[in-house]
Structure formats: structure tokens, C-alpha cells
Amino acid sequence: MAYSRHVPSLATPAVPPGSMAALTQPEIRADDMVLRPWQPSDRPAVVAAYADPAIQRWHCRSMTDDEARDWIDAWPGRWRGETGAGWAVLDAGEVAGQVSLRRVDLGEGLAEVSYWVLPGARGRRIAPRALAAMTAWSFETLRLHRVELCHSTVNVASCRVAQHAGFAVEGTKRSEARHADGWHDMHLHARLDSDARCGTSRG
Numbered sequence: 001m002a003y004s005r006h007v008p009s010l011a012t013p014a015v016p017p018g019s020m021a022a023l024t025q026p027e028i029r030a031d032d033m034v035l036r037p038w039q040p041s042d043r044p045a046v047v048a049a050y051a052d053p054a055i056q057r058w059h060c061r062s063m064t065d066d067e068a069r070d071w072i073d074a075w076p077g078r079w080r081g082e083t084g085a086g087w088a089v090l091d092a093g094e095v096a097g098q099v100s101l102r103r104v105d106l107g108e109g110l111a112e113v114s115y116w117v118l119p120g121a122r123g124r125r126i127a128p129r130a131l132a133a134m135t136a137w138s139f140e141t142l143r144l145h146r147v148e149l150c151h152s153t154v155n156v157a158s159c160r161v162a163q164h165a166g167f168a169v170e171g172t173k174r175s176e177a178r179h180a181d182g183w184h185d186m187h188l189h190a191r192l193d194s195d196a197r198c199g200t201s202r203g
């Protein structure tokens, strides 16, 4: 017999449904950077990001101007639907990158992160600092229990970001993600709300 979605779980939801939709997406400060909700005027920065070969490689998509508009327009619905949340990372007032929560599951208190930084802004710890700030908000305000981070085992820069942002490595998921060049083994990292307060390390 098919599983019924109406059979109640014996466990109470980690975060009550409706908790995220009831919040207004905040601006988050990360040192001298600001994480703010996407705006229509950010479209050229999004198009430029997805024209970068490394972002195309690891995020498995390119983006036309119309697609960038749709991508920006979709974020408020993802917030209201409690499935995702995206922030533009501003450094000196300019979009330098993005951090986001995806696969949000309030019942399990769980989400996964995604991030990229524009080529000209790389190497200044923008990704780990923005990630640490968003993760701190995810624990302190959204009340998530666990935030996961996955990257291809050959994406060394992303592994460094995870380490700097305090995401402990938990293992390797074999042949888990399909990229343009085939299947990739993925490192799984995670932070728990009970881990030490989010901050970046210099290691």
C-alpha cells in the first residue's frame, strides 16, 4: 500500500511549520559586508556570475538575462514556501557573491547551503565569512538544528571554505552528484546548533 502523507510522525517538528514564512527576510551583517535579499537591479551581477566557468562547473547551469530575472523573482516564493532563502553578498556596496539555504526542511530542522563568489572578489574570505554569518542566523533566529554543506571532492577551494566556516567533514558520498562531466564523489560537511558559535577560522 502506498505511504500516506497524512500519517502523523511521532516526533514533533524541530521547527514549527509557518515559522520561516512568518519572518521577514533580514539583512545580515558579516564583518564589513552585508547580506541582503536579492533585488531586480542585481540581474547583471547574476548573469556575470553564471558566465564564469567555475560557477558553471560547480553549479551546473548558465543563465541568460531572462533566467536571471526569474531566478531573482523566485526567492520570495521560496521563502514563503519555507524551502529556500537567498542573499546577495555585498562588499563595499557591490554584489560580490551569494549565500543561500536550499532544501530547507523545518520538520527536521535541516537545510543545505550553497555559495559562489564572483571571480574578481575571490581569495578575500568572502564566502566563509558570509557563510558563517548566514549559518549563525539559521541557528539563532530560524532555529535550525543542522546545516549541511556538500561539494565535489575535487573542488578544493570549496572544501577550504567549509573548513574556514567551521563545517566539520563527516564523510564522502560516493558518486552522488551529476555534473556536466559525469558523476562526482561529494564531501559532506555539517554544523550543528550545538557546535561552537559560528565564526571563521584562519587555519
Ligand SMILES: CC(C)(COP(=O)(O)OP(=O)(O)OC[C@H]1O[C@@H](n2cnc3c(N)ncnc32)[C@H](O)[C@@H]1OP(=O)(O)O)[C@@H](O)C(=O)NCCC(=O)NCCS
Residues within 6 Å of the ligand: 054, 055, 058, 059, 115, 116, 117, 118, 121, 122, 123, 124, 125, 126, 127, 128, 150, 151, 152, 155, 156, 157, 158, 160, 161, 164
Ligand atoms: C569556492 C569559492 C566560493 C571561494 O570563495 P572565496 O570568497 O574566494 O573564499 P576564500 O577567500 O576563503 O578562498 C577559498 C580558497 O580558495 C583559494 N582560491 C581558489 N581560487 C582562488 C582565486 N581565483 N583567487 C583567490 N583565491 C582562490 C583560496 O586561496 C582559498 O584557499 P586557502 O584557504 O588555502 O587560502 C569561490 O572560489 C567560487 O565561487 N568558486 C566557484 C563556485 C563554487 O565552487 N561554489 C561552491 C560549490 S560547492
